[in-house]
Amino acid sequence: MAKPWATLGIDLHLEPAGPGLRRGLTDALREAVRTGRLAPATRLPSSRSLAADLGIARNTVAEAYAELVAEGWLTARQGSGTRVAERVVRGPVREGAVLPQTGALGSPSVGAAAAAAPRTTTPPRRDRSRPRPRPRPAYDLVPGTPDLSAFPRAEWLKAARRAFLAAPHQALGYGDPRGHADLRAALAGYLSRARGVRADPERIVVCAGFGHGLSLLGRVLRARGAQRVAVESYGLPPHWRQLTTAGLSTHPLPFDELGTSVAELTHESAVLLTPAHQFPMGVPLHRDRRATVVDWARRTGGLVLEDDYDGEFRYDRQPVGALQGLDPEHVVYLGTASKSLAPGLRLAWMVLPSTLVEEVTVAKGHVDTCGVLDQLTLAEFLTSGAYDRHVRAARLRYRRRRDALVRALALHAPHLHVTGIAAGLHVLLRLPPGTEQSVVQAATWQGLALHGLTFFRHESATTEPADALVVGYGTPPDHAWAGALEALCRVLP
Amino acid sequence: MAKPWATLGIDLHLEPAGPGLRRGLTDALREAVRTGRLAPATRLPSSRSLAADLGIARNTVAEAYAELVAEGWLTARQGSGTRVAERVVRGPVREGAVLPQTGALGSPSVGAAAAAAPRTTTPPRRDRSRPRPRPRPAYDLVPGTPDLSAFPRAEWLKAARRAFLAAPHQALGYGDPRGHADLRAALAGYLSRARGVRADPERIVVCAGFGHGLSLLGRVLRARGAQRVAVESYGLPPHWRQLTTAGLSTHPLPFDELGTSVAELTHESAVLLTPAHQFPMGVPLHRDRRATVVDWARRTGGLVLEDDYDGEFRYDRQPVGALQGLDPEHVVYLGTASKSLAPGLRLAWMVLPSTLVEEVTVAKGHVDTCGVLDQLTLAEFLTSGAYDRHVRAARLRYRRRRDALVRALALHAPHLHVTGIAAGLHVLLRLPPGTEQSVVQAATWQGLALHGLTFFRHESATTEPADALVVGYGTPPDHAWAGALEALCRVLP
Numbered sequence: 001m002a003k004p005w006a007t008l009g010i011d012l013h014l015e016p017a018g019p020g021l022r023r024g025l026t027d028a029l030r031e032a033v034r035t036g037r038l039a040p041a042t043r044l045p046s047s048r049s050l051a052a053d054l055g056i057a058r059n060t061v062a063e064a065y066a067e068l069v070a071e072g073w074l075t076a077r078q079g080s081g082t083r084v085a086e087r088v089v090r091g092p093v094r095e096g097a098v099l100p101q102t103g104a105l106g107s108p109s110v111g112a113a114a115a116a117a118p119r120t121t122t123p124p125r126r127d128r129s130r131p132r133p134r135p136r137p138a139y140d141l142v143p144g145t146p147d148l149s150a151f152p153r154a155e156w157l158k159a160a161r162r163a164f165l166a167a168p169h170q171a172l173g174y175g176d177p178r179g180h181a182d183l184r185a186a187l188a189g190y191l192s193r194a195r196g197v198r199a200d201p202e203r204i205v206v207c208a209g210f211g212h213g214l215s216l217l218g219r220v221l222r223a224r225g226a227q228r229v230a231v232e233s234y235g236l237p238p239h240w241r242q243l244t245t246a247g248l249s250t251h252p253l254p255f256d257e258l259g260t261s262v263a264e265l266t267h268e269s270a271v272l273l274t275p276a277h278q279f280p281m282g283v284p285l286h287r288d289r290r291a292t293v294v295d296w297a298r299r300t301g302g303l304v305l306e307d308d309y310d311g312e313f314r315y316d317r318q319p320v321g322a323l324q325g326l327d328p329e330h331v332v333y334l335g336t337a338s339k340s341l342a343p344g345l346r347l348a349w350m351v352l353p354s355t356l357v358e359e360v361t362v363a364k365g366h367v368d369t370c371g372v373l374d375q376l377t378l379a380e381f382l383t384s385g386a387y388d389r390h391v392r393a394a395r396l397r398y399r400r401r402r403d404a405l406v407r408a409l410a411l412h413a414p415h416l417h418v419t420g421i422a423a424g425l426h427v428l429l430r431l432p433p434g435t436e437q438s439v440v441q442a443a444t445w446q447g448l449a450l451h452g453l454t455f456f457r458h459e460s461a462t463t464e465p466a467d468a469l470v471v472g473y474g475t476p477p478d479h480a481w482a483g484a485l486e487a488l489c490r491v492l493p
Numbered sequence: 494m495a496k497p498w499a500t501l502g503i504d505l506h507l508e509p510a511g512p513g514l515r516r517g518l519t520d521a522l523r524e525a526v527r528t529g530r531l532a533p534a535t536r537l538p539s540s541r542s543l544a545a546d547l548g549i550a551r552n553t554v555a556e557a558y559a560e561l562v563a564e565g566w567l568t569a570r571q572g573s574g575t576r577v578a579e580r581v582v583r584g585p586v587r588e589g590a591v592l593p594q595t596g597a598l599g600s601p602s603v604g605a606a607a608a609a610a611p612r613t614t615t616p617p618r619r620d621r622s623r624p625r626p627r628p629r630p631a632y633d634l635v636p637g638t639p640d641l642s643a644f645p646r647a648e649w650l651k652a653a654r655r656a657f658l659a660a661p662h663q664a665l666g667y668g669d670p671r672g673h674a675d676l677r678a679a680l681a682g683y684l685s686r687a688r689g690v691r692a693d694p695e696r697i698v699v700c701a702g703f704g705h706g707l708s709l710l711g712r713v714l715r716a717r718g719a720q721r722v723a724v725e726s727y728g729l730p731p732h733w734r735q736l737t738t739a740g741l742s743t744h745p746l747p748f749d750e751l752g753t754s755v756a757e758l759t760h761e762s763a764v765l766l767t768p769a770h771q772f773p774m775g776v777p778l779h780r781d782r783r784a785t786v787v788d789w790a791r792r793t794g795g796l797v798l799e800d801d802y803d804g805e806f807r808y809d810r811q812p813v814g815a816l817q818g819l820d821p822e823h824v825v826y827l828g829t830a831s832k833s834l835a836p837g838l839r840l841a842w843m844v845l846p847s848t849l850v851e852e853v854t855v856a857k858g859h860v861d862t863c864g865v866l867d868q869l870t871l872a873e874f875l876t877s878g879a880y881d882r883h884v885r886a887a888r889l890r891y892r893r894r895r896d897a898l899v900r901a902l903a904l905h906a907p908h909l910h911v912t913g914i915a916a917g918l919h920v921l922l923r924l925p926p927g928t929e930q931s932v933v934q935a936a937t938w939q940g941l942a943l944h945g946l947t948f949f950r951h952e953s954a955t956t957e958p959a960d961a962l963v964v965g966y967g968t969p970p971d972h973a974w975a976g977a978l979e980a981l982c983r984v985l986p
Contacts, residue, residue, distance in 0.1 A: 148662040157654055160866075164650060169641040169970065172837035208701065208862040215858065238859065344665035344865035365708065366731065369701040372837035373653075374864040477662065 021056060026064040033073045033084050042084040044074065066445050076445055077138065138447035139484035143280060143426035143472025150397065150478075151342045152390045156377060159386055163376035171376065175368030177361045179206025179349070183375040186382040187349050191335065194388075195311050196321030198328040199351045205360055208346040208370055210309065210336045211242055214272075217305060217332060217350070218246025220359045226269030229305075232260045233461035234281055239272065239307075240458065252458035258286035262293040270303040271296075276311045276320040280456050280470040282420015282428050284320045294323070297330035303353075304331040310339045312391045314423040315399045329353045337378065339425065339474070340391055345374055398425055401473045401481060412489040425474030428453070435493045436467035448487040514549060519557040526566045526577050535577040537567065559934050569938055570631065631940035632977035636773060636919035636965030643890065643971075644835045645883045649870060652879055656869035664869065668861030670854045672699025672842070676868040679875040680842050684828065687881075688804050689814030691821040692844045698853055701839040701863050703802065703829045704735055707765075710798060710825060710843070711739025713852045719762030722798075725753045726954035727774055732765065732800075733951065745951035751779035755786040763796040764789075769804045769813040773949050773963040775913015775921050777813045787816070790823035796846075797824040803832045805884045807916040808892045822846045830871065832918065832967070833884055838867055891918055894966045894974060905982040918967030921946070928986045929960035941980040 032038040044050070047065055051058040065082055068074040076082045171180065178184060184201035191197035207213040221229070229248045231240055233255040240250045251268065254261040259278055262285075265271055271293065275285040285293075297304050306323045314320070324333035328351070336348035347370060352360055368375075381387045402421060409418055409429065417430040431439060436452040443450040453468035476484045525531040537543070540558060544551040558575050561567040569575045664673065671677060677694035684690035700706040714722070722741045724733055726748040733743045744761065747754040752771055755778075758764060764786065768778040778786075790797050799816045807813070817826035821844070829841035840863060845853055861868075874880045895914060902911055902922065910923040924932060929945040936943040946961035969977045 145666050148665040151662070151665050153657060157657060160653060161650055164646060169644070172641040172644050172835035173638050174831075174836045208864075209860060211858060211860065212862065242858075338667075342665035343667045343860075346860075346862060346864045365704060365735075367702060367704065367836075367839075369705065369839060369862070371701075371839045371864045371867040374866060 022060045022063055025054075025056075025060065026067050029064060029068055030073055033068075038084045040084050040086045043080075044082040044084070046081065066441055069444060075136075077447060137444075137449035139480060139487045140449045140475045141471050141473065141484055141488060142449045142451050142475065143470055144475075145343060145472075146339050146341075146394070146425065146474045147397070147477055148342055148344075148475075150394060152386070155386050155390065156341075156381070159380040159384065160373060160377040162384075163380035164373055167372075167376055171372055175372055177364045177366055177368055178202075178204065178357075179368060179370060180372055180375040180379065183379040183382075186379040190382045190387070191322075191333070191349075191351065195308060195319070195333075195335070196325040197333050197351055198325055199333075203328075203352045203354055203357055205350045205352060205357070205364065206368075206370055206375060207348050207350060207364070209338060209343070210307065210334055210348045211238065212346075212369075213334050213348055213350045214239060214242045214305070215246060216360050216363045217270075217356075218243045218248055219363050220356065221269055221303070222247040223359070223363075224269075228268045230265055230268040230271040231458060232273060232278065233458055233463045234453065234456045235272070235274070235279060235458065236456065237458075243272070250458070250460075252461045252463075255281065255461075255463045257283070259283050259289055260285060262289050262296065265293065265296045265300075265302070267300065268302060270305055272305045272307060273323070274307045274309065275323045276308055277314075277420075277423045279307070279309065279424075280420070280426060280428060280453065282422070282424060282426070284423075285323070290323055290326065294326045294330060298327065302330070303356075306331050306333050308333060308335050310424045311335070312340050313395055313398055313425060315395070315402065316422045320423075324351060329355070332356065340387070340394070341378075345378070346370065347374060347378055397478075398474060402427070404481075405471065405473050405485060408485050408489055409492075413492045416492065426470055426472040429469040429471050429492075431467040431469060432493055433467055436469070439469065439491055439493060442491040443487070446487055446491060448484070448491065450488070450491075515553045515556055518547075518549075518553065519560050522557060522561055523566050526561075531577045533577050533579045536573075537575045537577070539574065556934075559938055562937060565629075568629075570940060630937075630942035632973060632980045633942045633968045634964050634966065634977055634981060635942045635944050635968065636963055637968075638836060638965075639832050639834075639887070639918065639967045640890070640970055641835055641837075641968075643887060645879070648879050648883065649834075649874070652873040652877065653866060653870040655877075656873035657866055660865075660869055664865055668865055670857045670859055670861055671697065671850070672861060672863060673865055673868040673872065676872040676875075677842075679872040683875045683880070684815075684826070684842075684844065688801060688812070688826075688828070689818040690826050690844055691818055692826075696821075696845045696847055696850055698843045698845060698850070698857065699861075699863055699868060700841050700843060700857070702831060702836070703800065703827055703841045704731065705839075705862075706827050706841055706843045707732060707735045707798070708739060709853050709856045710763075710849075711736045711741055712856045713849065714762055714796070715740040716852070716856075717762075721761045723758055723761040723764040724951060725766060725771065726951050726956045727946065727949045728765070728767070728772060728951065729949065730951075736765070743951070743953075745954045745956075748774065748954075748956045750776070752776050752782055753778060755782050755789065758786065758789045758793075758795070760793065761795060763798055765798045765800060766816070767800045767802065768816045769801055770807075770913075770916045772800070772802065772917075773913070773919060773921060773946065775915070775917060775919070777916075778816070783816055783819065787819045787823060791820065795823070796849075799824050799826050801826060801828050803917045804828065805833050806888055806891055806918060808888070808895065809915045817844060822848070825849065833880070833887070834871075838871070839863065840867060840871055890971075891967060895920070897974075898964065898966050898978060901978050901982055902985075906985045909985065919963055919965040922962040922964050922985075924960040924962060925986055926960055929962070932962065932984055932986060935984040936980070939980055939984060941977070941984065943981070943984075 044065070045053070047058050047061040051061045065074060065076070069076045069082070073085055074082050075085050181201065183206055184204040187204055188199040188201045191199040207216065226248060229243050229250055230253050231250045233252040243250050253264050260273060262271065273285065273293065275290060277284060293304055296302060304323065308322055311319065311322070322333055324331040330353065332353065333351040334348065337345050338348065350360070405427065406418060406421060409416060418427050419430070420426070420428045436454060440450055440452045451470050453466060453470055456470060457465060471488065537558070538546070540551050540554040544554045558567060558569070562569045562575070566578055567575050568578050674694065676699055677697040680697055681692040681694045684692040700709065719741060722736050722743055723746050724743045726745040736743050746757050753766060755764065766778065766786065768783060770777060786797055789795060797816065801815055804812065804815070815826055817824040823846065825846065826844040827841065830838050831841065843853070898920065899911060899914060902909060911920050912923070913919070913921045929947060933943055933945045944963050946959060946963055949963060950958060964981065
């Protein structure tokens with residue numbers, strides 16, 4: 001079929017039928033947008049009329065549209081139909097490329113965060129070398145970013161002022177690669193008190209986000225001769241990639257109702273775990289398994305990498321203390337300000353076994369890599385009690401959201417099972433078998449950013465796959481929360 | 494000789510004579526301090542009386558003392574003799590180790606900065622795996638750190654407040670790996686205006702210091718198959734190490750009165766240069782050579798890495814524009830806030846050829862690595878004119894210091910030749926042949942941190958070695974400047 005595409009006024013050369021048809025339509029449309037034949041903001045015909053025009057199934061057109069919306073070349077908004085995206089350039093680009101629309105500052109998670117963040121998610125196409133389109137959804141329920149509108153700006157500025165005016169001049173020089181001593185001391189106090197970490201400031205290394213810390217650890221392990229690192233069957237693909245980039249292979253451990261099955265550990269050099277709140281399954285690692293993994297580390301000399309990404313946010317029971325408290329010489333504790341405050345601070349921390357401090361510091365590169373002002377401000381925030389106050393307020397707000405989410409789901413989708421609600425900023429919503437992909441597509445279509453569980457499944461995982469949504473309720477600002485919840489309920493089967 | 498060391502009350506087991514004697518004495522003293530047999534603050538006997546006690550040459554004792562002072566195990570202050578340093582732990586340590594004295598926040602350059610900084614110098618022992626002692630000199634004339642007491646704190650806080658309160662919430666999320674768009678736009682304007690850089694915000698990548706940028710470029714070049722990078726005969730060893738860590742070998746180009754001899758470039762993949770103000774020799778790259786190196790890059794596909802570390806500070810002539818302006822597709826421009834503001838900000842920037850943007854961004858790791866608040870504040874600082882005002886004031890102050898330095902040298906050491914005075918924060922002071930080492934040692938002995946030219950010489954350099962001091966006049970705060978100058982004049986031959 002090679003006929004002028006009347007509805008749209010451009011020529012398309014499509015294969016007559018079969019699996020190549022949808023792909024051909026998608027490619028042709030993308031090319032038309034890229035080259036400008038379809039101008040920005042142009043309204044596209046409805047899938048029904050375009051399908052009629054082309055003489056193909058309506059579903060084929062709808063799927064092509066959905067894919068291009070997901071890629072950011074088109075936008076779909078309720079009431080205004082499907083349009084060609086504006087040309088707002090963002091992200092690494094080749095000169096001259098026409099890029100699809102995205103928010104000027106990036107959308108909070110499907111955009112900048114989801115594309116790239118160590119602590120969040122990535123669009124499936126991110127490894128391609130062509131420009132990565134980033135749509136801006138109307139609502140965002142992708143887990144990984146807290147409510148940025150609730151960042152305590154005034155308090156932070158006050159703390160910055162106090163900390164900065166009190167700091168000696170030398171603090172502005174080239175700093176200790178482990179981070180500023182004041183921050184390390186403040187973190188040691190906080191982590192010991194709030195998370196049961198055995199934290200000596202001399203063994204704390206401040207880093208520019210969890211991903212930075214994990215990447216340093218990966219390089220140190222590789223330099224020590226490590227090859228295999230065990231990971232969880234479900235987790236964040238960017239973390240696994242940090243390890244493979246460092247030259248390590250990742251091997252997923254099975255997962256069951258007690259959490260990750262650490263009994264399967266053998267001769268791996270290390271294991272990366274989220275013991276307090278498995279991400280994204282939402283359960284704590286069972287007590288017996290906590291003991292098992294520490295035993296394994298002692299017996300084999302292996303290292304446990306404890307990712308304590310949202311240990312602050314627990315609602316219904318006592319917090320689960322850090323695994324590191326059981327054996328600080330075999331567990332690396334990793335924490336971050338990205339969930340409790342904001343990812344934009346680029347502040348995270350590791351508490352290291354004494355034997356790792358020097359190697360990690362050298363791998364970090366001889367000078368501090370985090371701005372000293374933010375470090376001093378966070379130290380002041382921690383010691384003045386402002387951090388605790390902020391976390392308490394945030395916990396209350398997120399708990400209310402969680403309650404609203406659970407209530408709404410009970411009302412609109414009583415047949416669906418919600419788990420992992422006791423802590424953190426996301427829940428797991430089980431779906432009927434075979435429905436995950438279509439629900440996620442429907443959500444995208446509605447301008448709702450949402451990730452299915454499949455996204456977080458390790459490609460070598462042997463655990464039986466399950467259909468589910470990982471619903472993050474941290475990201476939307478308060479004014480958008482009710483709308484996000486409504487949009488979610490609309491797309492549920 | 495194995496006799497009780499009466500003067501000090503401890504036993505020493507020393508070889509009878511020869512080259513092992515001084516080393517044996519040094520090691521024994523270090524060990525006595527490390528294990529606590531010599532308690533902190535203990536006053537040591539004079540070198541004369543200890544030498545008499547041991548029956549060895551006074552010089553041997555003096556040299557051992559000097560070495561341990563340089564390593565930080567001992568301190569030497571005029572009037573109070575030589576003492577065992579206090580135990581202030583700093584830097585990467587093994588647990589239980591007794592560490593030598595240093596300032597709680599690190600001395601501005603021989604301490605934290607000199608040990609590690611991409612833009613400054615390192616003590617010769619930094620690659621050893623044992624704890625790195627860091628002495629705190631009374632005066633500091635090591636180049637590499639600006640006057641931190643002159644950091645515009647109030648202005649910076651005001652800019653931070655304005656920038657932060659104006660920023661949308663999304664700015665606090667996971668950011669563009671190239672850095673915040675506002676900062677890249679502000680830098681593009683500034684660099685184009687002040688340094689003649691052809692700067693497109695899309696090709697700017699913000700990084701956590703020059704060393705971070707260089708290390709990213711090194712990794713990208715290595716991944717492209719590069720093996721050799723040409724460097725200058727004189728420069729900063731930590732920069733060369735950044736490249737070797739990335740898997741590249743560094744090959745020094747000859748140096749003469751016209752600057753680095755770029756005609757020797759052949760099949761290197763890249764060349765690292767300081768064209769505006771050779772570090773540490775202090776001359777600009779000759780006009781013809783600027784053309785030659787760009788020709789080479791075009792002809793061979795090589796890359797010029799332009800380190801423009803102190804382009805803002807030029808006193809006697811028109812600024813030398815950035816080489817990058819000649820060919821932005823073959824020159825990477827690298828600039829930093831470490832000299833114009835403070836290293837503690839950890840903010841630097843690269844302007845990349847379009848073909849490198851994506852690779853560098855990927856190497857940087859998918860998310861921004863610099864805190865967004867400092868980025869937004871610097872953007873506000875640049876666009877509001879506060880940066881220009883600060884640089885103008887700093888230029889005036891440094892120029893006065895330079896004038897005082899040149900006057901003092903003309904008065905106290907008229908036989909010594911001073912060069913490289915037209916720009917930057919350091920001068921080169923030629924010394925009579927064979928005197929450099931003893932002058933540096935005498936300075937250390939007097940509590941004056943000072944580096945000889947030898948420190949900055951590439952180990953494979955073929956250029957004839959020369960005795961000289963690289964005198965940095967940026968570091969001392971105003972109140973210490975006169976004292977530092979006096980101390981310098983005292984140690985000159």
